[in-house]
Amino acid sequence: MIRPERRARILEHLVDGLIRATFWGLVILTLSIVAYFVIRGAGQLDWEFLAAMPRNRGIEGGIFPAILGTVLLTAGTALVALPLGVMAAVYLTEYAPGGRAVRLINLAIVNLAGVPSVVYGLFGLAVFVLLLGLGSSLGAASLTLGLLTLPVVVTATREALLTVPRAYREAAFALGASRRQVVLTHVLPYCRSGIMAGALLGLSRAMGETAPILVTGVAVVLPRLPTGFGSRFMALPYHLYISATQIPGMPAERIWATALTLLAMVLALNLLAGILGND
Amino acid sequence: MPEVEPVLSIRDLNLRFGDTRVLFDIDLDVTAGGVTAIIGPSGSGKSTLLRCLNRMVDLVPVARVEGEILFGGKDILDSDYDVVELRQKVGMVFQKPNPFPRSIYDNVAYGPRIRGKVARGRLDDIVEQALRSAALWDEVKDRLGTSAMDLSGGQQQRLCIARCLAVKPEILLMDEPCSALDPASTARIEDLITDLREDVTVLLVTHNLQQAARVSDDTIFLLGGELIESGPTDSIFTKASDTRTDDYVTGRFG
Numbered sequence: 001m002i003r004p005e006r007r008a009r010i011l012e013h014l015v016d017g018l019i020r021a022t023f024w025g026l027v028i029l030t031l032s033i034v035a036y037f038v039i040r041g042a043g044q045l046d047w048e049f050l051a052a053m054p055r056n057r058g059i060e061g062g063i064f065p066a067i068l069g070t071v072l073l074t075a076g077t078a079l080v081a082l083p084l085g086v087m088a089a090v091y092l093t094e095y096a097p098g099g100r101a102v103r104l105i106n107l108a109i110v111n112l113a114g115v116p117s118v119v120y121g122l123f124g125l126a127v128f129v130l131l132l133g134l135g136s137s138l139g140a141a142s143l144t145l146g147l148l149t150l151p152v153v154v155t156a157t158r159e160a161l162l163t164v165p166r167a168y169r170e171a172a173f174a175l176g177a178s179r180r181q182v183v184l185t186h187v188l189p190y191c192r193s194g195i196m197a198g199a200l201l202g203l204s205r206a207m208g209e210t211a212p213i214l215v216t217g218v219a220v221v222l223p224r225l226p227t228g229f230g231s232r233f234m235a236l237p238y239h240l241y242i243s244a245t246q247i248p249g250m251p252a253e254r255i256w257a258t259a260l261t262l263l264a265m266v267l268a269l270n271l272l273a274g275i276l277g278n279d
Numbered sequence: 280m281p282e283v284e285p286v287l288s289i290r291d292l293n294l295r296f297g298d299t300r301v302l303f304d305i306d307l308d309v310t311a312g313g314v315t316a317i318i319g320p321s322g323s324g325k326s327t328l329l330r331c332l333n334r335m336v337d338l339v340p341v342a343r344v345e346g347e348i349l350f351g352g353k354d355i356l357d358s359d360y361d362v363v364e365l366r367q368k369v370g371m372v373f374q375k376p377n378p379f380p381r382s383i384y385d386n387v388a389y390g391p392r393i394r395g396k397v398a399r400g401r402l403d404d405i406v407e408q409a410l411r412s413a414a415l416w417d418e419v420k421d422r423l424g425t426s427a428m429d430l431s432g433g434q435q436q437r438l439c440i441a442r443c444l445a446v447k448p449e450i451l452l453m454d455e456p457c458s459a460l461d462p463a464s465t466a467r468i469e470d471l472i473t474d475l476r477e478d479v480t481v482l483l484v485t486h487n488l489q490q491a492a493r494v495s496d497d498t499i500f501l502l503g504g505e506l507i508e509s510g511p512t513d514s515i516f517t518k519a520s521d522t523r524t525d526d527y528v529t530g531r532f533g
Contacts (some may be wrong), residue, residue: 097340167377174335175390175446176366225400
């Protein structure tokens with residue numbers, strides 16, 4: 001017979017071990033995914049691959065237009081989602097009178113976050129590309145991905161704003177600061193890093209999206225660089241999809257190298273978010 | 280003795296938070312200069328009354344205020360009254376010290392700065408003057424650039440007082456300014472209040488009856504949102520006309 005206190009200790013060890021195993025399992029899983037990509041793709045990664053234009057439908061040459069396209073697209077997304085999202089969150093936490101309207105808006109934001117990305121793509125096609133006449137372009141795709149990222153930015157900003165103690169706001173108000181001054185000189189500066197961290201996480205997700213840009217401006221292979229928000233563009237996620245499925249004779253290591261490049265860019269953004277968040 | 284013109288006149292002040300009535304028909308004149316203590320048990324509406332006087336009560340969406348508060352000949356409850364200007368003339372010190380997580384200098388300079396550009400030399404003078412008035416200058420003059428969060432609790436509270444003084448208020452509202460402080464820091468703040476009464480009218484909410492007796496000239500006793508009695512501190516503490524006041528100041532309840 002096992003004494004009860006002994007049994008409790010065994011159970012304690014068991015749960016402890018399970019939690020540790022889960023943690024290390026996740027770490028190993030993540031590392032092996034990255035490692036696998038590195039093993040399969042690193043051989044192909046050289047200066048030419050990263051910096052040259054594609055030749056022969058991408059079978060030769062480099063993926064520079066896709067890298068640049070993804071960078072520009074992410075920047076365009078940030079340009080749309082950041083100001084709108086931060087301002088919406090500031091309105092909701094600092095200005096809105098509260099009550100039913102705010103709860104309704106919150107509900108809408110939560111639901112917006114759950115809309116499948118392909119639906120955003122169709123919305124972008126209908127509204128930005130066709131209705132507003134932007135055409136298939138970097139601008140239309142940026143707006144579409146901006147909308148997709150908006151709920152993430154709003155939620156992250158709201159959470160960051162709520163971490164600023166009420167006492168700071170009260171002190172500033174009591175000194176005669178206007179609401180605008182309280183927000184600009186107190187609330188926002190104190191939670192800047194939290195907002196940036198949340199926003200970067202949202203952007204890193206947008207960076208890897210394929211469906212929303214598929215119908216709003218991305219090109220299969222484009223042997224020239226985008227010249228502005230009106231241009232069509234290449235992007236890594238879509239280029240990856242096309243290379244892997246639509247182009248016969250595409251060397252496998254080129255596909256892996258493309259995937260590795262995208263992965264590295266997303267991880268870099270996440271890492272930046274982590275660093276800022278720990279500020 | 281000639282009748283002194285009151286700096287604040289409160290007339291028929293009623294306040295509700297939603298369905299809960301918090302203040303009932305408050306009528307009160309506050310004389311200019313000197314220290315007025317507001318005493319009463321928890322929940323008697325002391326802090327709420329104080330927060331009407333600089334309209335901080337506006338920040339509570341469910342608050343409904345009725346009545347008149349005359350200050351400088353105008354009703355500050357009037358929706359046209361400029362709240363920003365009011366809060367410059369009526370400063371507030373809170374229960375817990377709440378300096379901004381910035382440098383000592385920036386804390387004191389905050390009030391003047393949000394009112395527009397001030398020349399650096401002039402701002403230095405204002406900051407020094409305010410810190411001197413708050414009896415903090417000698418302790419911090421060599422580290423004005425360090426974070427206010429590194430100061431002790433008592434120093435932080437004196438910094439908050441200096442921050443108010445930097446905009447030259449006529450009235451200083453103090454909402455239990457010593458309740459989070461140790462006895463030594465409390466004594467320093469009380470000395471400071473005694474010094475300040477020369478230049479500014481102080482309204483002091485306090486739970487500490489000895490403190491009210493030590494520093495105030497007049498005392499107001501609130502109970503359940505009603506003003507029970509007001510008058511010179513001596514008479515409130517020794518010969519109150521209402522038995523409830525007497526019971527409270529002698530420690531029979533509260």
